[in-house]
Amino acid sequence: MSSQQDDLKETDTEARFEFKKEEKSAFQTEKGLTEETVRVISEDKDEPEWMLERRLRALEQFQEMPMPTDWPGQPDLSEIDIDEIVPYIRPDIEARGGAESWEDLPEEIQDTFDKRGIPEAEKNALSGVGAQYESEIVYQNMQERWEEKGVIFCDMDKAVQEHEELVREHFMTKCVPPSDNKFAALHGAIWSGGSFVYIPENTTVEMPVQAYFRMNSEGMGQFEHTLIIAEEGSEVHYIEGCSAPKYSAFNLHSGGVEVFVGEDAHVQYSTVQNWSKNTYNLNTKRAIAEKGGRMEWISGSMGSKATMLYPSTILKGRGASDNHITIAFAGEGQDIDTGAKVYHNAPDTKSTVESKSIAKDGGRTNYRGLVHIADGAENSSTAVECDALMFDNESTSDTMPYMEINESKVDVAHEATVGKIGDEDIFYLQSRGLDDDDAKQMIVSGFIEPITEELPIEYAVELNRLVELEMEGSLG
8 A cells, every 4th residue: 555545544534524614704695595596696796697597597497396206216305495595605715716825715714625635635636626615616726737738627607707608608508407307497596616627629638627515504505516518539537526514404415517528538527425414415417428429427425314416428429438437325314316317319329337335224225327229329338237235124225227228229238236245254354353344344345446446546545434434423
């Protein structure tokens, strides 16, 4: 093990995720969602009229659409009351759109991100970093060598002002329209913050760019929007991290992600989410891949009270491909409902989905997926593999795959396994000198290895440590 890995293993992950700071803000809206609230948010950001119009149309759609309650086995969302959520909190910093250095941030915000190791990661392993605190980006930086090549990495609020044509064309138009679902409409009405990434043609960003989102205040909602545009022949790896401390009132996270993968471009989107156990995590994430484009989703989801998260990809051009890798962990009182959606709309397209879930202490995990192969998408192939591991008889795991195959010249495969940690496996490891907890952790580490090996070492170690803490019951 390298010295870097040793250092990461020694960090107090539990303390870094559980700490909280006194709430301080420069401005915040009242609880609830009204037209006035939407107008106040847009005015505070000094947005162009077209963005306000889109927000108001999304608000109308949100108000008209019912809550999703008829999905078989879906998490209970009855506790969610939008009237009790504070949708917008602008943190108390001088520079709108982010400070130029960590030293320019207020001490309490610096401390939050120092504990997450963000400044160190920026120096050692990243091409750029964005950090969001409450509803707005507080720090954003991109290495100069990438800026010189035309790469853009900035917060979405700045993008609306400085890259208006690109944003107006792509923002919630073709990829994730507000009409997609009720929470996409909610997001469209009150979105704030998030990242804008633009990679020019034939440009490869060799190190990942990262955005980190932190909810610090009790009873708030976070609605960041991420828009990634990778032009023809380009390549980028975007990493997202999320967390929130535990409070008595519930929090709501409803982000939006739109990824445009140009011809022969390659985008990898990795996320490690560890929300508190009073957070409802309801995101809408989608990519569109053109001819020969390659999209990869790598997701680790844990910590929330309920999660409904199904990243989807539309394979629009011949030879486009998609790869989903997901890990979900549910403990006591948690319902983690994750999966993937892939739409094969062109010939010679390919997709793979690999889902790993772990449940303990009565928690529930579920894989909910859709693969659609359109008429005419001949020679397409898809393979779905779902593996679930349970610790006890009280925990549950479900698999709900749905396949719509409208073309005969295709290759389709699905495999699912569900099992408990066997007593004989534990006994064998104990006979080799491990105690019961270490034996279980070793089995789980091996179970999720296909996912962690796809992440940069810093994030693989972090994900493994978070899983260990969840197994110990130390988080939340």
